[in-house]
Amino acid sequence: NAGVTQTPKFRILKIGQSMTLQCTQDMNHNYMYWYRQDPGMGLKLIYYSVGAGITDKGEVPNGYNVSRSTTEDFPLRLELAAPSQTSVYFCASSYSSGVLLGTGELFFGEGSRLTVL
């Protein structure tokens, strides 16, 4: 199995541009998440989804949008990119809601490194 696949791996954007980070998983997991990782800051939850058609905000949702039309896919949209959105973005999935309670296992993709200039 491929697990969680993210594209693109690297991208450079100009201020004000928009783009979509793609994420797909083949493990039939209901729960999917988007995190951003900045040096010395750990991982911050941007948005998450508990199933197709259902999404909710995490700790740092401003400047981002998500949709979940299928179980497999959970794209992250950046509108009007800003330098503060320069980061490494990780998509993750889990089988159970336990992740939200701290007991389930998160499966991560390899990350997408985004630079906004």
Next chain:
Amino acid sequence: TQLLEQSPQFLSIQEGENLTVYCNSSSVFSSLQWYRQEPGEGPVLLVTVVTGGEVKKLKRLTFQFGDARKDSSLHITAAQPGDTGLYLCAGAWNQGGKLIFGQGTELSVKP
């Protein structure tokens, strides 16, 4: 805002040495996890602890959950270069809070 503080942030040691990484909070966790992340990859779960005082071992790695469930530690015995990576703790609080990550400990083990 609930915070998880990890220490140290950076650790550079020689192969064969022992080390301990700490994860602390002022709040009580319902559970705590440790992840390891290698460069260019996503984090991978090492362990989940849920009971105060719990100790789990994974080969040369020993994980401990504090009795009061406010802190945790990761101890590596006889570190090897393959242990190099970013170690992240992640915890959830009893009040239905979502999983929160610490800032990470960057470990470098030199041959």
